[in-house]
Amino acid sequence: MATSTSHSxxxxxxxxxxxxxxxxxxxxxxxxxxxxxxxxxxDPGFPDFQSGWHxxxxxxxxxxxxxxxxxxxxxxxxxxxxxACLWSRWLRMAAVQGLIASLLGLTTWWVxxxxxxxxxxxxxxxSQLVLAVGALWAARRSTQQSARxxxxxxxxxRIAEPSGAGRPRD
Numbered sequence: 001m002a003t004s005t006s007h008s009x010x011x012x013x014x015x016x017x018x019x020x021x022x023x024x025x026x027x028x029x030x031x032x033x034x035x036x037x038x039x040x041x042x043d044p045g046f047p048d049f050q051s052g053w054h055x056x057x058x059x060x061x062x063x064x065x066x067x068x069x070x071x072x073x074x075x076x077x078x079x080x081x082x083x084a085c086l087w088s089r090w091l092r093m094a095a096v097q098g099l100i101a102s103l104l105g106l107t108t109w110w111v112x113x114x115x116x117x118x119x120x121x122x123x124x125x126x127s128q129l130v131l132a133v134g135a136l137w138a139a140r141r142s143t144q145q146s147a148r149x150x151x152x153x154x155x156x157x158r159i160a161e162p163s164g165a166g167r168p169r170d
Contacts, residue, residue, distance in 0.1 A: 012138050012141070013086060013087075013089060013091075013138055016086060016130065016131070016134035016135065016138060017083065017086055017087060019130050019134065020079075020082075020083060020086075020127050020130050020131045020134070021083065021127075023123050023124070023126050023127035023130060024079065024124065024127040026120075026123055027056040027120045027121075027123040027124035027127065028055070028056040028057040028060060028120075029055065029056065029057065029120075030055065030056060030118070030119050030120030030123060031053045031054065031055055031056075031118040031119065031120050032054060032055060032056045032059055032117070032118055032119075032120035032121040032124065033053070033054050033059070033112060033116050033117055033118060033121060034052075034053050034054075034116050034117075034118055035052055035053075035054065035116060036052075036116075037052075053118070055120065056120045056124060059073070060073075060076060069111060071104065071107045071110075071111065072104055072105055072106075072107045072108040072111055074104050075100075075101040075102070075103075075104035075105040075128060076101075078097045078098075078100045078101035078104060079097070079098070079101040079127065079128055079131060081097045082094045082095075082096075082097030082098045082101060082131045082132075082135070083131065085097055085135075086131065086135055091135050091136075091138050091139035091142060092135070092136075092139050094131065094135035094139075095131075095132055095133075095135035095136040095139060097131070098128055098129070098130075098131030098132030098133075098134075098135055099132045101128040101131065101132070102125070102128040102129050102132055105124065105125045105128050106125070108121060108125075
């Protein structure tokens with residue numbers, strides 16, 4: 001079930017959205033994997049991801065093709081859906097999408113050796129984790145705020161109204 005946020009949570013959601021987007025864009029311009037010494041290829045087509053350093057943008061554009069690279073690359077699809085859910089204020093769904101993206105991103109450790117991953121990979125993985133944790137935190141916060149607004153609080157002989165006006169009860 002989707003969680004809708006109040007207007008006051010818009011700043012939190014925007015902060016999470018910008019953090020995830022910023023980390024992702026930063027990862028696109030950093031080296032993500034090192035496939036060893038670069039060998040000049042006679043094939044001018046798609047990169048083969050078998051030699052040289054590869055930056056995040058190159059992996060984003062061409063990493064879906066060939067071998068097992070498509071499994072970790074699929075994390076980008078879930079990250080995009082998660083950001084769309086976050087923007088639409090479907091916080092629980094955004095958290096689920098972020099968790100799926102994080103798990104798919106971790107399959108990079110299965111596809112590549114651990115010593116080939118570079119700083120861009122870790123920042124990309126952090127963007128997925130920030131989406132999952134941030135959306136979950138925002139959903140929990142929104143649920144707690146909704147519960148406080150619906151449930152009147154008893155203080156002495158007065159019952160506080162949900163709007164906080166607090167009139168004496170007849």
